[in-house]
Amino acid sequence: MSLLEVKNLRIEYPSRHGVHAAVKSLSFSIERGEIVGVVGESGAGKSTVGNAIIDLLSPPGVIASGEVFLEGQKISGLTPQEMRSVRGSKIGFIFQDPMTSLNPLFTIEQQMTETILANLNVSKKEAVSRSLSLMEQVGIPEPELRIKQYPHQFSGGMRQRVVIAIALSCEPDLIIADEPTTALDVSIQDQILTLIRDLCIKKNVGCMLVTHDMGVVSNVTDKIAVMYRGDLVEFGPTKQVLSDPDHDYTRSLISAVPRSDIKLDRFPLVSYIEEAVEMKQIDIKNHWLGQSEDQREFTGPLLSVDDVSLRFVTKDSFFESKREYVQASNKVSFEINEGETFGLVGESGSGKSTIARIIAGLYAPNEGKITFEGIDLTALKSEKERRPIRRQMQMVFQNPYTSMNPRMKVYDIISEPIRFHKLASSETEIRQIVHDLLDHVGLGRMAGVKYPHEFSGGQRQRISIARALATRPRLLICDEPTSALDVSVQAQILNLLKDLQDELNLTMLFISHDLPVIRQISDRVGVMQKGKLLEVAPTEELFTNPQHEYSKHLVSLMPEFKGLRDKLAS
């Protein structure tokens, strides 16, 4: 008898436009001590499955048919009262974002003990001592002190440990972890996954790990269930599925994962995903996009950053000596040559984005100099002097959901910079340019009449890229442009960026926390930690022979995913 058995589960979302089946007919099982990875892209229905098992579907979702058994006992269709006794005590749940899954107004002690008291028949004192030992088990130092604190006093990784401790607090038989490491840094991701893995083995509980990250899946799971549009397309032992996938979708998904071991020119085999649209070719020599008026005379590097420092006030005080600062960037220096892609990598808070914003002129540095084609940007006094420079450098932001004005049509979003910098002579010319840009990034000109919310994340990022190209920039600053996207869409966007670069001889500053992505896209890489640039090296050299201790550490943590694809490629 399996620990968890899901039989022909079908989940529906009724709406005015008819019934949408988020999960069609799903059957799988989990044994004790086993980790089953449920993978798929956003919208594939993988989180829905986890929520359905503990009857926490967000309305109007309902289980239309099918059954769920926990240790042979049917748990689908229980009354809310009966279901409550399953949650917490038999099934523990770990959510994606530790920043929001803890209540900000209660101490860790209150949130841990209330779970234990609600599910187990123990005294208050026992609940506290149990909480303390759990905190120790999940690796939180000084539990006596930390337990009295509030969630905001914990870092993201520590909060996720607290969430795991709560999920384990009533000794459940099964843990459902919904993207438990997506919101965390690589080094913390590794710790958390190891922790979940060890606890599952030690306590002999089963685990359903919902994730979109193939690296995570290949490292910790025993079995994989691949979901595509509400269907289970493949279910089997991890090794077998990854090395010899049956389904085209699985193959496509695997090939879209950026390789950490070798640099490829393009991502192959990503065409299974529907969003892929053929890029329409433009004769760049005769097109507006290629006719930049910027004549290149300067021979040095396009951009050079010299000893740039910036600090933010974290604690203000009337007395100067009592003020506290965080050094967001500390004497950072590097150069980017024309046509090159420079990657900046580091964990969150390392100051990567700060550097991008300083270069783009969104922050003014405290010290240091930024030179663009020999012009000292820090010496520019007025916005008017900066304007021609601004036109030549554009940014693509991380979150395509918030970086566009939701009240503007796509056509207006893209034409705005052209109008602002007066780059076209007539309205007809603007229309022609916008349509060509939309065609060129693979959206099609009809996209212009729609609003941003009508597009998916990947499509929106294409709009951002089209908007950035609309000023005919020389330097494109990409700040984590793919971290909010699914792997297959990420592969498409990276392919698009590479094509555009080859075509337009763009120079790129590419910022990411994802080492395999950096390896695929950059020519040279800089590693940042706590505001300092530790090392700059050509990509292959950095990945094969990192010099700095921290770079070595980062490279060693990279999820290994090799050996599996070589078979696929053939």
Next chain:
Amino acid sequence: MFTFLIKRLFQALVVMFVISLVAFSIQDNLGDPLRELVGQSVSEDERQALRDELGLNDPYMTKYSRFLVNALQGDLGTSYFFKRPAAEVIFDKLQATLELVFGAAVIIVFVSIPLGVYSAIHPKSAITKLIMAVSSIGISVPVFLTAIMLMYIFSIELNWLPSYGRGETVNVMGWETGFLTMDGFLHLILPSISLASIMLPLFIRLVRSEMLEALSSEYVKFAKAKGLSLNKIYYVHALKNTMLPVITVGGVQIGTMIAYTILTETVFQWPGTGFLFLEAINRVDTPLITAYVIFVGLIFVVTNTIVDLLYGFVNPTVNITGKG
């Protein structure tokens, strides 16, 4: 904490300075105070002499600096009508106003929180729809109309409750209170309800929308996944988060209520500061008007500071000792 208070004090000084400037400039433009001060028989010469004596003919800046120096010593001028220091007059009437506002605040808290929470937990029930419908009507009915309607129904038709004045009061350590006598308490009911009626719909809606937001949060979902009972999730986890913005808005609105009881007090002939202010305007009692405007400014500054301090205690993520 200390830095916070110092900063607040400095801001308060700037605000009070600006208010005093505005309030004082009214004095010159509110008719002739002598008309109220002296009888018909006083000749024009005597009036001029009296004007000189009162300093009414001095240049504006001289008058203002004299006023400011006095105000800093706690002297906001002498009421022409009461012939007593204006600050003292306001303070006497303040007790009645504070009791009225307290009564209204109690009604608001005990009505808006249960109704708001109920309508958030049961968004589709018929009672919720009724609450929302009545509260949107409540927003659009002016307070004097509510007051007159209440008076008509409960005092005139049913004859249950008194319709004007404070009734019998008891002096407890220098404070005239109406809470301790049956008569005083009955007199409080109608004015409190009518004063509360303006804020009530706003608060029901505020509580409801904040509660809805809390209920859709991840921590509530996580609390469900932890196996907690629904009551605990609603009334402990969600309610505490709901109360944070309610405290902020509520504190500021209490300031507003103290300052603008004018309508309610006038309709119910309530002997508080609002009624006093209206009378002062009718009598062109300029020192009293000026003092009242300054006093209202002070109320806002003080309540806002208290609200910010309280917020820091309730919300652990706000640290008023340093970080914003």
